[in-house]
Amino acid sequence: MKVNFFATCLCDTVKAEVAKKSVVLLEQLGCEIIFPEKQGCCGQPSLNSGYIEGSKPAMKNLIAAFEENDHPIVTPAGSCAASIKRYPEYLADEPEWAARAQKVADRLFELTQFIVNELGVENVGARLKGRAVYHPSCSLIRKLGVREEPLRLLANVEGLEMVPIKNQETCCGFGGTFSVKMSEISGEMVKEKVHHISEVQPEYLIGADISCLMNIGGRMTREGRPVKVLHIVDVLMSR
Structure with a gap:
């Protein structure tokens, strides 16, 4: 199974080993990892502070980054996953982007959720x-x-x-x-x-x-x- 990996800012800056081990574990479970290089911050810090409009460029960048294919997206951070799941709500006043956000959100899984529910392990x-x-x-x-x-x-x-x-x-x-x-x-x-x-x-x-x-x-x-x-x-x- 081909899987997109979303590393998140915390993995990138302070816990790189978590990202590396997540990739290795998924590979051991039979996944082929794809890393969309255009991915960036999901906007969670500013979204949590109520700066929805200011967060939209980050949201749209992430959506576009994961539209390169239709494979599942897996991340080892539940808080980032939860933020992305709300993108359709945040982008509701832009129907085209909201629809694109929904398609990305539907393919997104937290690591343990993916392993147990999607891989059946x-x-x-x-x-x-x-x-x-x-x-x-x-x-x-x-x-x-x-x-x-x-x-x-x-x-x-x-x-x-x-x-x-x-x-x-x-x-x-x-x-x-x-x-x-x-x-x-x-x-x-x-x-x-x-x-x-x-x-x-x-x-x-x-x-x-x-x-x-x-x-x-x-x-x-x-x-x-x-x-x-x-x-x-x-x-x-x-x-």
């Missing part, structure tokens, strides 16, 4: 020994409806014990620009999240959204918590 042969907590990001569970897919993949990782925490699905406090504009509230939210994680003494914190992992991981580092932060693709590529 729940066991990728990964091995990782230890106790872990999974953080379900708001973008995945609330915006994309991706709740069980990451858990199914993690359940099949040999040696990995997944442990629940209190208020597991509560927001970590990042929320994009929310963490800047409402920094005091955001800080208290991530402190609470880290407290609940620390109660069960895991070796790993696993998530499928880089931004949330950076937020929670940063707090745990400041508190001196000995928990290793992993994107889910890091786990799925462990052997």
Whole structure:
């Protein structure tokens, strides 16, 4: 199967290994990766801040970049996927662009969603020994409806014990620009999240959204918590 890969800004600038491992994993699962070189930022930061008009050039650029073919589009970032899924709404006053946006959105999948639902794979042969907590990001569970897919993949990782925490699905406090504009509230939210994680003494914190992992991981580092932060693709590529 031919698949377009959407790398996202965070992968490009701070977590390149997540993008690389995602590509390798998809290739191991039988996908041929296409990387449209004209892709850029999806506009999420400005969209989340309400600057819809100012975000339209970025949206249109991304739409055009992925119109090169009709193959599925896969990304390891749920928050970016959720933003693109709303493009038709943002471009509603330009019907032609809204229709083009809908076609792109319909082909777009978050990585675990694609592996489980489109490829029909729940066991990728990964091995990782230890106790872990999974953080379900708001973008995945609330915006994309991706709740069980990451858990199914993690359940099949040999040696990995997944442990629940209190208020597991509560927001970590990042929320994009929310963490800047409402920094005091955001800080208290991530402190609470880290407290609940620390109660069960895991070796790993696993998530499928880089931004949330950076937020929670940063707090745990400041508190001196000995928990290793992993994107889910890091786990799925462990052997």
